[in-house]
Amino acid sequence: MSTERSERKIFLVLWGALSWSLFMFLYLIHTSANVSSFMAEDYLPGGHTHSIMTITGLVALIFAYVLPRFLFRVAHTRQNGAPTLRDLWVPWILRMALAESVSLLGFILGLSSNSLDVAMPFFAVTILVYLLHFPSEANVQKWLETRRF
Numbered sequence: 001m002s003t004e005r006s007e008r009k010i011f012l013v014l015w016g017a018l019s020w021s022l023f024m025f026l027y028l029i030h031t032s033a034n035v036s037s038f039m040a041e042d043y044l045p046g047g048h049t050h051s052i053m054t055i056t057g058l059v060a061l062i063f064a065y066v067l068p069r070f071l072f073r074v075a076h077t078r079q080n081g082a083p084t085l086r087d088l089w090v091p092w093i094l095r096m097a098l099a100e101s102v103s104l105l106g107f108i109l110g111l112s113s114n115s116l117d118v119a120m121p122f123f124a125v126t127i128l129v130y131l132l133h134f135p136s137e138a139n140v141q142k143w144l145e146t147r148r149f
Contacts, residue, residue: 004085007085007089008085008140011092011135011140014093014096015096015134015135018096018100018130019127019130021100022123022126025104025106025107025119025123026116026119026123028107028111029110029111029115029116049109049112050109050118053105053106053108053122056105057101057105057106060098060099060102060105061098061125061129064094064095064098064099064102065095067091068090068091068094068095068149069148069149071091071094072087072143072147075087075090075091082147083144084144085140085144087144088140088143088144092133092135092149095129095149096130096133099125099129099130100126102126102129103122103123103125103126106118106119106120106121106122106123109122
């Protein structure tokens with residue numbers, strides 16, 4: 001088996017593991033009927049928990065696109081040739097991890113309010129990012145050929 005094919009399989013395994021964790025978080029919110037009193041929706045002064053989590057999620061989402069693009073650009077400009085699959089490793093993992101942090105904010109919000117409804121937008125955004133960046137052979141080739149990630 002070629003090295004490139006092996007590396008592509010590792011991308012798929014990582015994508016699957018990160019996707020599975022989203023469903024674990026949703027299940028935990030769904031099954032948590034009794035939440036401690038300190039986890040009430042208004043545990044921050046003025047009850048601004050939802051707004052703060054939303055803004056933090058948006059910032060994480062912006063960083064999920066800005067930082068990996070910068071890292072990918074730096075990685076392949078150091079080389080004389082075209083970018084390789086290894087140049088995608090760190091930027092791709094960073095994008096997926098930052099996208100997962102958006103779902104974690106939704107997870108915290110869902111637990112604190114004991115409601116799946118407030119967490120769903122956070123999970124929907126993360127799932128969308130995951131689907132857009134599925135490491136199929138066509139997507140990886142497109143990222144490498146266009147030199148845009």
